[in-house]
Amino acid sequence: MRLGVISDIHANLVALEAVLEDMPPVDRLVCAGDVIGYNPWPAECVDLVRERCSATVEGNHDRNADTPNRYSMNEMAHEGLKLASEELNEGQLEWLRSLPRSVDLADDRVLMVHDHPEHVDQYVRPHSFPKMRPYLDDHDACILGHTHEQHEATIDGRLILNPGSVGQPRDGDPRAAYAVVDTAPDPMTAHLHRVEYDIAAVQAACREAGLPEQTDERLAQGR
Numbered sequence: 001m002r003l004g005v006i007s008d009i010h011a012n013l014v015a016l017e018a019v020l021e022d023m024p025p026v027d028r029l030v031c032a033g034d035v036i037g038y039n040p041w042p043a044e045c046v047d048l049v050r051e052r053c054s055a056t057v058e059g060n061h062d063r064n065a066d067t068p069n070r071y072s073m074n075e076m077a078h079e080g081l082k083l084a085s086e087e088l089n090e091g092q093l094e095w096l097r098s099l100p101r102s103v104d105l106a107d108d109r110v111l112m113v114h115d116h117p118e119h120v121d122q123y124v125r126p127h128s129f130p131k132m133r134p135y136l137d138d139h140d141a142c143i144l145g146h147t148h149e150q151h152e153a154t155i156d157g158r159l160i161l162n163p164g165s166v167g168q169p170r171d172g173d174p175r176a177a178y179a180v181v182d183t184a185p186d187p188m189t190a191h192l193h194r195v196e197y198d199i200a201a202v203q204a205a206c207r208e209a210g211l212p213e214q215t216d217e218r219l220a221q222g223r
């Protein structure tokens, strides 16, 4: 089975549409969380992810759609969540509240979680992938997001994958990121993809929506 994997869309509709357009044919599309936050299109991104993804897990921004003030110390996150809380309708908010913390995919061979299998909000950066092995006794692969850094590694026969961020990359490459996992080989394989999108159009929309300047600056920097 070929699994299309997206994560950390962060309300960037232009990047999400570019990724969906670029992605080769897959059997299932899944999302590792953070559909909303930062960028100006939370409602459109919720609708598109609901329509296209067969499984989505809850990201930290998704969890705080109703409670943007929890991020009052972080202006970019706070402003993005405030905009989401104003733009999302009750059905969209209810869908975000219903998202599970983790899901098993591909006949329970793949674990998908936004941050860390056990520690909520913990970042698993590429250099920490080998430390994930103890959490993979029951799975052949683990998909995570949260760091916005695209990376894959095979540790002791187990695949660990962060597909990177669709809507706000932070690994130095501003292009939108996603991955395709092939579950047939043992160990499973992941192909990392990047796709250019109209960053200037998103920057203009960020300014129009009154979002902080740093939000659109980091899109061009990819950091």
Ligand code: ZN
Residues within 6 Å of the ligand: 008, 010, 034, 059, 146, 147, 148
């Ligand atoms: Zn994120």
